Amino acid sequence: MIASLLATAAQIVAGSTVRWAGCGPTDEQRIYIANHSSHLDFIVLWSYLPPWLRRRTRPVAARDYWTRDGIRRYLAAHVFNAVLIDRVAAAGTPSGQLGRQAVDQMVEALAGQHSLILFPEGTRGAGEDLASFRSGLFHLCQARPEVEVVPVYLDNLNRILPKGHLLPVPMLSRITFGTPLRLQPGETKDAFLERARQSVRALKEAA
Amino acid sequence: MSLFHDVALQRLFGGLIVLLIVATVAGRLIARRAGDERALTTVRNLNARINAWWVMSVIFAISVLIGPIGAVILFGLISFLALREFITLAPTRPADHRALLWSFFLITPLQYLLVGIHWYGLFSILIPVYAFLFLALRIAISGDTTHFLERVSAIQWALMICVYSLSYAPALLGLGIRGHGTPGPTLLLFLVIVVQGSDVLQYIFGKLFGRRKIAPHLSPNKTVEGFLGGVAAATLLGALLWWATPFTIWQAGLQALIIALTGFAGGLVMSAVKRDRGVKDFGTIIAGHGGILDRADSLTFAAPIFFHVTRFFYGA
Numbered sequence: 001m002i003a004s005l006l007a008t009a010a011q012i013v014a015g016s017t018v019r020w021a022g023c024g025p026t027d028e029q030r031i032y033i034a035n036h037s038s039h040l041d042f043i044v045l046w047s048y049l050p051p052w053l054r055r056r057t058r059p060v061a062a063r064d065y066w067t068r069d070g071i072r073r074y075l076a077a078h079v080f081n082a083v084l085i086d087r088v089a090a091a092g093t094p095s096g097q098l099g100r101q102a103v104d105q106m107v108e109a110l111a112g113q114h115s116l117i118l119f120p121e122g123t124r125g126a127g128e129d130l131a132s133f134r135s136g137l138f139h140l141c142q143a144r145p146e147v148e149v150v151p152v153y154l155d156n157l158n159r160i161l162p163k164g165h166l167l168p169v170p171m172l173s174r175i176t177f178g179t180p181l182r183l184q185p186g187e188t189k190d191a192f193l194e195r196a197r198q199s200v201r202a203l204k205e206a207a
Numbered sequence: 208m209s210l211f212h213d214v215a216l217q218r219l220f221g222g223l224i225v226l227l228i229v230a231t232v233a234g235r236l237i238a239r240r241a242g243d244e245r246a247l248t249t250v251r252n253l254n255a256r257i258n259a260w261w262v263m264s265v266i267f268a269i270s271v272l273i274g275p276i277g278a279v280i281l282f283g284l285i286s287f288l289a290l291r292e293f294i295t296l297a298p299t300r301p302a303d304h305r306a307l308l309w310s311f312f313l314i315t316p317l318q319y320l321l322v323g324i325h326w327y328g329l330f331s332i333l334i335p336v337y338a339f340l341f342l343a344l345r346i347a348i349s350g351d352t353t354h355f356l357e358r359v360s361a362i363q364w365a366l367m368i369c370v371y372s373l374s375y376a377p378a379l380l381g382l383g384i385r386g387h388g389t390p391g392p393t394l395l396l397f398l399v400i401v402v403q404g405s406d407v408l409q410y411i412f413g414k415l416f417g418r419r420k421i422a423p424h425l426s427p428n429k430t431v432e433g434f435l436g437g438v439a440a441a442t443l444l445g446a447l448l449w450w451a452t453p454f455t456i457w458q459a460g461l462q463a464l465i466i467a468l469t470g471f472a473g474g475l476v477m478s479a480v481k482r483d484r485g486v487k488d489f490g491t492i493i494a495g496h497g498g499i500l501d502r503a504d505s506l507t508f509a510a511p512i513f514f515h516v517t518r519f520f521y522g523a
Contacts, residue, residue, distance in 0.1 A: 171291060
């Protein structure tokens with residue numbers, strides 16, 4: 001109920017034209033990877049998945065942001081069923097351990113037959129070019145190489161709600177789903193991450 | 208007196224329903240005869256357009272029959288959606304965010320509020336005087352001067368076309384005519400029927416007889432034959448609707464000619480905007496037609512001109 005209301009609201013604000021260019025909305029287990037330039041990104045991408053797909057797709061989000069107040073905590077836990085990962089290390093924790101923890105959480109979510117929405121740039125960019133991808137995606141694919149990675153390009157959301165603003169300007173946007181890719185046997189970390197990044201970027205130019 | 212009992216309105220909407228039924232039947236018949244793949248695509252688009260016309264006509268009829276407030280709200284929504292399509296294509300920058308919020312959520316509703324209370328003295332200058340100057344200042348204050356002039360102009364022009372111009376259509380509801388009181392909805396219906404009729408007739412004449420392109424760079428589908436045939440037929444249509452208006456048959460024909468010509472001009476200018484931004488349509492909200500602005504492009508020029516011509520020559 002809350003989920004479908006929220007999804008409808010997100011769709012009204014974003015007014016997206018959705019194009020499944022390289023694959024369809026099927027029930028295969030997937031990791032959707034998208035560019036990140038606005039707070040709207042994940043909720044809009046999530047809202048434009050068909051409802052039955054939405055229920056089995058979990059966004060990977062930052063714990064510090066989504067536990068800041070009661071509303072966000074509720075939404076993250078009960079509506080989006082988000083996989084909350086730590087970006088900020090507790091004192092004395094080595095940063096490598098943080099990354100390993102996050103990968104473990106995502107692997108666990110995949111074991112529960114869920115698909116994931118992931119923003120491999122880690123943080124929001126200015127919307128001009130994609131930042132390099134974090135290595136978590138590689139480690140995740142290493143653990144579950146059979147899960148397909150679907151590149152997604154979110155166009156114009158950074159103009160609807162740019163960094164540092166609270167109210168959206170209701171412009172129209174576009175969501176393009178590209179051709180799935182998988183980690184190849186023997187593919188190095190840098191090669192895979194760059195290939196994944198280019199697959200998202202190619203959708204920008206195609207759009 | 209309820210608008211449902213207004214004889215002129217009943218006849219106009221009755222005629223519209225008859226026309227739509229004829230078009231629907233004709234569309235289905237043509238679909239059966241379509242031979243090759245290309246003809247089939249055209250016919251599919253034609254039938255999608257006719258179906259969309261049913262939806263648009265019903266929405267329009269309901270909002271007019273509700274009373275003046277219905278038409279004001281309908282055109283307010285059309286303006287909002289049109290502005291959305293236009294700004295999406297405009298070269299704005301993150302620093303324009305606040306100016307855009309003002310445009311969507313304050314200036315647009317305010318314009319329609321003023322139209323709704325018939326405050327002519329203010330709704331006719333709100334955007335070209337107050338909003339234009341305010342937006343320029345707001346964007347200057349943001350501190351980002353990259354392409355300042357382009358950004359300010361694009362936002363101003365978006366408001367001019369999508370909000371200011373379109374709001375003249377419901378403004379007709381408050382226009383007093385010498386010796387006729389405030390004819391209200393019939394003037395609005397006359398404008399909308401003639402301007403949209405002119406679009407449809409130009410399309411039909413173009414498909415049937417079109418040979419020479421009239422503006423190959425702007426709008427490759429528009430032809431000289433479509434233009435001449437459509438404008439002439441729309442003029443005739445307007446003249447034949449004289450009984451619903453305060454005009455004589457000749458005056459109604461002349462008004463319809465002005466509406467058809469300015470409507471054509473609006474279509475050309477909006478095509479130029481689309482070419483500049485590298486898109487074919489402004490949006491996808493109306494199946495077969497494209498965006499709101501693809502359907503309302505002619506109205507953006509015809510509405511303010513029709514209002515002011517009528518006000519100048521017939522205004523009380």
